Amino acid sequence: MSKTTSQSNPNIMNRVRGPRGMSGPVLKAKDPKGTIKRIWLFMGRQKAALIASILFVLLSTLLGLLAPYMIGVVIDEYIIPKDIAGTLKFLALLAAVYVATAIFTWLQTFMMVRVSLHTIRTLRQDLFDKFQTLSLKFFDKRTHGDLMSRVTNDIDSLNNALAQSVIQILSSILMIVGVGIAMFSLNWVLAIVTLLVIPIMIFTTKKLITYSSSHFIKRQRDLGELNGFIEESISGNEVIRLFGKEEKMNNHFSEVNSRLRQSAMAADTVSGFLGPVNNFINNLGLGLVIATGAVMTINDLATIGIIAAFVTYSRQFFRPINQLSNLLNMFQSAIAGAERVFEIMDETPDLLDKKDAIVVDSLKGDVEFSHVGFGYDEGKEVLKNIHFQVKSGETVALVGPTGSGKTTIINLLMRFYDVTAGELKVDGQDIRDYQLSSLRKKIGVVLQDTFLFTGTIMENIRYGRLEATDAEVVEAAKMASAHQYIKHLPEGYHTQITSGGSNLSQGQRQLLAIARAILADSDILIFDEATSSIDTNTEIEIQKGITRLTAGQTSFIIAHRLKTIENADRILVINQGEVIESGTHEELMQKKGFYFDMYDSQFNLRGKAASSS
Numbered sequence: 001m002s003k004t005t006s007q008s009n010p011n012i013m014n015r016v017r018g019p020r021g022m023s024g025p026v027l028k029a030k031d032p033k034g035t036i037k038r039i040w041l042f043m044g045r046q047k048a049a050l051i052a053s054i055l056f057v058l059l060s061t062l063l064g065l066l067a068p069y070m071i072g073v074v075i076d077e078y079i080i081p082k083d084i085a086g087t088l089k090f091l092a093l094l095a096a097v098y099v100a101t102a103i104f105t106w107l108q109t110f111m112m113v114r115v116s117l118h119t120i121r122t123l124r125q126d127l128f129d130k131f132q133t134l135s136l137k138f139f140d141k142r143t144h145g146d147l148m149s150r151v152t153n154d155i156d157s158l159n160n161a162l163a164q165s166v167i168q169i170l171s172s173i174l175m176i177v178g179v180g181i182a183m184f185s186l187n188w189v190l191a192i193v194t195l196l197v198i199p200i201m202i203f204t205t206k207k208l209i210t211y212s213s214s215h216f217i218k219r220q221r222d223l224g225e226l227n228g229f230i231e232e233s234i235s236g237n238e239v240i241r242l243f244g245k246e247e248k249m250n251n252h253f254s255e256v257n258s259r260l261r262q263s264a265m266a267a268d269t270v271s272g273f274l275g276p277v278n279n280f281i282n283n284l285g286l287g288l289v290i291a292t293g294a295v296m297t298i299n300d301l302a303t304i305g306i307i308a309a310f311v312t313y314s315r316q317f318f319r320p321i322n323q324l325s326n327l328l329n330m331f332q333s334a335i336a337g338a339e340r341v342f343e344i345m346d347e348t349p350d351l352l353d354k355k356d357a358i359v360v361d362s363l364k365g366d367v368e369f370s371h372v373g374f375g376y377d378e379g380k381e382v383l384k385n386i387h388f389q390v391k392s393g394e395t396v397a398l399v400g401p402t403g404s405g406k407t408t409i410i411n412l413l414m415r416f417y418d419v420t421a422g423e424l425k426v427d428g429q430d431i432r433d434y435q436l437s438s439l440r441k442k443i444g445v446v447l448q449d450t451f452l453f454t455g456t457i458m459e460n461i462r463y464g465r466l467e468a469t470d471a472e473v474v475e476a477a478k479m480a481s482a483h484q485y486i487k488h489l490p491e492g493y494h495t496q497i498t499s500g501g502s503n504l505s506q507g508q509r510q511l512l513a514i515a516r517a518i519l520a521d522s523d524i525l526i527f528d529e530a531t532s533s534i535d536t537n538t539e540i541e542i543q544k545g546i547t548r549l550t551a552g553q554t555s556f557i558i559a560h561r562l563k564t565i566e567n568a569d570r571i572l573v574i575n576q577g578e579v580i581e582s583g584t585h586e587e588l589m590q591k592k593g594f595y596f597d598m599y600d601s602q603f604n605l606r607g608k609a610a611s612s613s
Contacts, residue, residue, distance in 0.1 A: 035338050042123055043162070046115045053115060053167055056108035061174040063101040065182055068316065070094050072186070072309030080304065108167055116162035124155050127341055133349045136416045140376070145228030150344060153223055154337030161334030165327045172320030172327075179317040183310065187302055190310050193292045194317060197285040201321055204277050208270060209332070215267035216332035220340060222260040229256050271332070282318035289314050351418060353435050360438040363523035364427050365392040365554030367413065373421030374412060382408050384577045386422070390570075395555040397565035399598065400574035406558045409574070410526055413556070414443060426524075444522030448529035448558075450509040452501035457486055458493040460512055464520035476519040482511035525555040562599050571595065 043050060074094065078087040128151065139147075183191035233240065233249055240249055293307035367390040374383040383405050390396050398406040411417055412424055415431055424431045431439070444464070452460050461473045461482075468476075474493070477483040485508060489495040501509045517525065547567075559565045566585045573581035573588070573595045581588055581595050588595035 031339075032335050035335050035342060038342060039119075039158070039162070039338055042119045043115055043166070045122060046118045049111050049115045049118070053108050053111035054170065056104045056111065057167060057171045057174065060101050060104035060108060061171060061178055063097050063104065064175060064316065065178045067094065067097050067101070068309045068312035069182065069186075070097065071312055072303075072305035074305075075308050076303050076305030108171070112167040113163050116159055116166075119162060120155055120159040123158070123341065124151060127151060127155070127345060130345050130347070134347060135349065135351045136411070137350060137376070138347060143225075143228030143232065145226075145231030146224040147344070148231060149224040149227040150337075150340050153227070154220060154340050157220075157337040158334045158341070161330050165330050165334075168323060169327055172324050175316060175320045179313050183313050183317070186306055186309060186313075187296075189296065190289055190293060190302070190306075193288050194285055194310070194314050196288065197281050198321075201278055201281045201318075204281070205274060205324075208274050208277070212267055212270040213332050215263060215270060217336040217339075218263040219260065219267045220333065220336045222256070222263045224340070226256050226260050229253060267332075278318075278321065282315075282321075285318060286311065286314050351415065351436060354433060357435040358429065358433055359435045360442050363442045363554075365394075365524050366390065366425075366427050367524070367554060368425040368428075369409070369412075369422070370425065371422035372412065372419050372424055374408060374417065374419050376408075376417075382577050383412075386577075386579055388572060388579060388582065390554060390556075392554055393552050394569040395550050395557065395567075397557045397559055397568035397571045398574055399559060399562060399565065399571060399595065404574040405577040406574050407528060408577075410445075410528060410556060410558065413524075413526070414440060414445065441520075442523045443526065444517040444520045444524070445526045446510070446513050446517045446528065450501065450506075450513040452497050452504075452509055452512060454497060456491075456494050456496055457489075457512065460497060461493075461515045461519055464516035464518070468519055473515075473519060476515045477512075479518050480511050480515035482508070482515045485511070523553060525550055525553055527555070527557045527559075529558055529560065562602055573598075 070090070071094070074087060074090045077083075078090055131147070180191070180195075183194060229252070233253070240246060289310055290307075293302060293310060296302040297304060297307060369386045369388050372383055372386040373381060375381045386405075386409065398409060400406055408417075412419055413426075413431075415436060418432060426434070426439070453463065458470065458473055461476060462468050464476070465472075470493075474483065477486055477493075486493055486495070497503065501512075504512075557565050557568060565571060568585070570582060571585060571588055572579050573593075575594060581591065581593055583591070589599065
């Protein structure tokens with residue numbers, strides 16, 4: 001149910017550009033350690049697979065450490081003494097070690113992918129569930145594209161990091177520690193020479209990571225903004241073409257796209273320095289080891305086998321360090337995305353059930369607005385001292401100028417928002433005392449802007465009551481006068497609806513929405529301009545169906561076409577957030593007040609009276 005123009009966010013371009021502040025100063029990660037801890041808690045739910053993966057890491061690391069030692073032994077004990085038979089046997093054993101290492105490495109990756117996919121599935125599900133608990137107030141302030149970006153791009157970024165990085169980080173750390181111990185066991189002098197370049201590597205890595213961190217966060221934000229713009233551009237394509245704004249939208253897309261390119265370029269360029277810089281430092285360290293080893297060998301302080309083992313160990317030592325620096329780059333993007341996801345998950349729903357909330361089985365339909373005040377934004381009052389009572393079974397019409405507050409009254413009754421002043425009661429009970437989900441199940445709504453899901457016509461009508469039979473769906477369609485056009489479609493009730501119902505006319509979509517509400521068999525009914533896009537002949541049939549539907553049930557009808565609500569039990573005239581008149585059609589016409597002027601503007605009563613006289 002959409003708010004009227006005067007109650008919506010100030011500027012459509014602000015909505016297209018995304019949430020306020022998105023293109024402002026870049027924010028650094030608020031709590032990277034806390035984010036990593038929360039990710040780990042999600043991963044911890046897959047304990048068995050995680051433990052198995054860690055076990056395979058340990059085995060592959062131990063075998064990886066064993067291989068260089070074996071190379072040194074085969075050189076000193078078999079190759080230099082020219083023992084060919086012994087060399088061949090030892091090489092076969094070495095080959096077996098390498099094969100086993102490869103198998104355990106594959107197994108650790110396989111198990112970690114399972115952990116990652118299960119973790120991401122749980123995280124994505126929790127995020128989607130969170131969306132269902134948040135009120136319209138939350139969605140009013142954010143673009144759909146940005147929220148979609150958090151569910152897709154940000155979570156995918158985290159998925160890539162978990163699947164490819166976590167186990168590699170553990171493996172790299174174990175390898176660094178293991179190689180360090182092995183090197184000091186073989187020759188402490190060469191070990192110290194190997195470690196000389198580590199401070200240089202740590203310093204450069206830390207500087208580059210710190211500098212690139214803000215760029216990764218900016219890239220994720222720019223990506224969310226671009227997705228938001230694309231989503232609204234596609235959804236509003238018809239309006240864009242209608243007003244000839246293609247060029248303006250293209251220019252704005254180019255601007256946002258360029259901003260994303262710049263932030264992505266900055267992030268990737270800075271992080272791209274890590275690989276080459278660390279490779280240079282790695283080769284520098286390797287050169288120092290070879291030079292020192294050569295001098296020690298000449299002076300009989302080391303054997304050729306030990307030097308060969310050290311060359312292999314030094315490569316194994318620097319390779320995981322290089323990997324860690326590259327993996328940290330990936331984590332910059334993943335943590336930035338995860339923070340955006342957790343930002344949504346940490347949102348506190350402003351509409352919560354009380355601990356002892358009343359579960360609604362049925363409603364009589366008594367409704368009371370007692371001096372209700374409300375504003376979408378703090379300090380901007382939309383409804384002022386709204387006070388009226390509706391008895392069970394009454395049909396009440398809400399009329400008034402655009403932006404007067406009619407839809408806001410319905411929003412409060414559906415409890416999309418809570419009142420900011422006064423009290424709203426249903427069946428004599430404060431509406432906040434009811435369980436939210438059970439309350440809404442008892443209120444049927446036909447919106448002005450009909451939304452249909454991708455699927456068949458039968459499935460869309462059945463959305464009103466999922467357990468309904470096909471016969472009940474058809475009967476609801478007949479009551480809504482939708483059956484006549486449905487049966488002439490190529491596949492009838494099994495016709496597929498595409499992209500929000502774009503293959504149906506606006507009037508046909510509204511007929512389906514009315515059928516859906518009829519099928520729901522609710523205790524309170526709300527019609528928000530339900531017949532605004534339906535031709536006169538169909539409207540007559542619809543009115544008959546609505547009359548049958550609303551018999552004995554409390555109903556609220558918002559209408560601009562005043563002819564459709566002449567038979568309402570009561571008409572409330574809303575203007576500038578206040579009820580200024582109330583009564584039946586005849587009573588309001590006799591008053592010759594605001595309602596009479598509205599009616600006259602539609603049917604020109606004064607002009608007809610003057611011409612007849």
